[in-house]
Amino acid sequence: MGRKRFKDFKMTHIEKHLKSSDFITDIVIGMSDGLTVPFALAAGLSGAVSSNNIVITAGIAEIVAGCIAMGLGGYLAGKTELEHYQSELKREFAEVENIPEKEIEEVKEIFAEYGIDEDGQTLLAVQLSKNKSKWVDFMMKFELGLEQPNPNRARNSALTIGLSYFVGGLLPLMAYFFTSTPHNGLLVSSIITTICLFFFGYFKSKITGQSPFKGALKVTSIGLIAAAAAYFVAIGFNFLSRIY
């Protein structure tokens, strides 16, 4: 294998690592929803009310609610992940301590699946069982598929998701501050948000290793479809409630 080829493989490995960056994942989670839902809500209301103030009030209420729900949600999800990991870790230690023969069987089963023969299985199981802490690590990862979560992840996750949602949500709403009717607000907001969604989708896809243009189109479509649906449903509901 030539040097260039090796460099490619190395970069691929770095890329793989980047793909799972928690920080970027959190920004993407917060920003995707932040750019989409408040925008669509504002669009929906623009078809049904006559005052920018109501659109902005609803938009701000939504952003605050979404921020807290997503941020606190992210915090608790992170905490739960950590607690879950720790309780499983404790359980695996107990199993290795109390029923080692069953755990050895489990190790063997894992390797049997990949075509390792009886001798190989036994050799591995014996060597693994010499160091209980490594044995438990092995079971955590390969039997249960769990990796040790970062203990600060919960708090960081909450802040990042919440803040990203906030920033993402304010962008579409800004248009209603500087226009006089919901109709004009919607027009400006749609232009701002379409551009933001496109760039966001582009970079998100680039970072996660997907095709950037395809990704940008996907993200933009979701935002516009959500806004169009909210708009027509709100107009429809408003129309019906005036008749009855």
Place this chain on the structure above:
Amino acid sequence: MGRKRFKDFKMTHIEKHLKSSDFITDIVIGMSDGLTVPFALAAGLSGAVSSNNIVITAGIAEIVAGCIAMGLGGYLAGKTELEHYQSELKREFAEVENIPEKEIEEVKEIFAEYGIDEDGQTLLAVQLSKNKSKWVDFMMKFELGLEQPNPNRARNSALTIGLSYFVGGLLPLMAYFFTSTPHNGLLVSSIITTICLFFFGYFKSKITGQSPFKGALKVTSIGLIAAAAAYFVAIGFNFLSRIY
């Protein structure tokens, strides 16, 4: 180990399996946000507008927007996961084909980490490399930590998350249909939603193996905090916009 003990361990294994059920995870994702955000938005608007119709219109627009954003978001996330798996699978096949000596080194490194000696590492690497398809499966799981996603996951996920959000969002909003002022609507909505959040949090925690009461309190607090924050921010904004 007695029979009872063994049964406990077996049930634990079933429970572990249930914990990662995609279907339940999707319901929880959709329902958590659905019960929280539309409720908080409606609460926020109740403090700032005088007509139930506006609260309901905004609530419906939000539910539609959230449904589509989360559902389509879930769909695309599932698709991306599948594409990611397939492209990594192709890459691993190419690596095993073109640079087997490097992949053998990687296998050895993986086992070295768990205290397997040089002889054991070589034995495993040789046996694994006999069956390329199993070797690739092994690298996918043990090097990259990737498991084959269910190909229908994307579509199912979209439907489940979207629908759960819809159901979760309509519950708090119903109160505004049957009351005459936003103030009364908020009162009834808060009672309905607090009960729903509590039960939802209780069952969610039970299913995911957390303490049910603690979980119920957590979920209920997030919803009420989000609603209270949205309410006060909306009142504050409305107050300021009347002065200026």
